[in-house]
Amino acid sequence: CEGPDAMYVRLISSDGHEFVVKTERALTSGMIKAMLSGPGQFAENETNEVNFREIPSHVLSKICMYFMYKVRYTNSSTEIPEFP
Numbered sequence: 001c002e003g004p005d006a007m008y009v010r011l012i013s014s015d016g017h018e019f020v021v022k023t024e025r026a027l028t029s030g031m032i033k034a035m036l037s038g039p040g041q042f043a044e045n046e047t048n049e050v051n052f053r054e055i056p057s058h059v060l061s062k063i064c065m066y067f068m069y070k071v072r073y074t075n076s077s078t079e080i081p082e083f084p
Contacts, residue, residue, distance in 0.1 A: 009036065010049045011064065017057035023048070025067035 009026045011019045027033045035050055052060060066083060073080045 006048045008048070010047075011060060012049060012051045013057040013060040014053050014055055015057050017060070019060060019064050021064050021067060025064075025071050026050075028067050028070045029063075 007023060008020050009023045009032070011021065011026065011032075013019070023036070027036070032050060036048065055063075069083050
């Protein structure tokens with residue numbers, strides 16, 4: 001998970017749970033994209049770890065599920081189901 005070209009990024013919840021997701025999926029979030037792509041101002045773009053001190057694991061889990069949903073159904077020609 002290290003370096004700017006890493007395939008995965010580690011998202012860490014406020015209660016210490018770690019979610020390892022594909023970088024391309026995490027980049028669907030503008031905030032995470034800015035933190036990982038910024039010009040060296042964030043430590044996250046060196047370690048590919050993002051600590052969410054205010055977001056508990058049950059919420060971060062849903063966010064990760066949304067990343068998969070968003071990547072799956074963006075530009076899809078199939079009917080898009082409601083996000084669970």
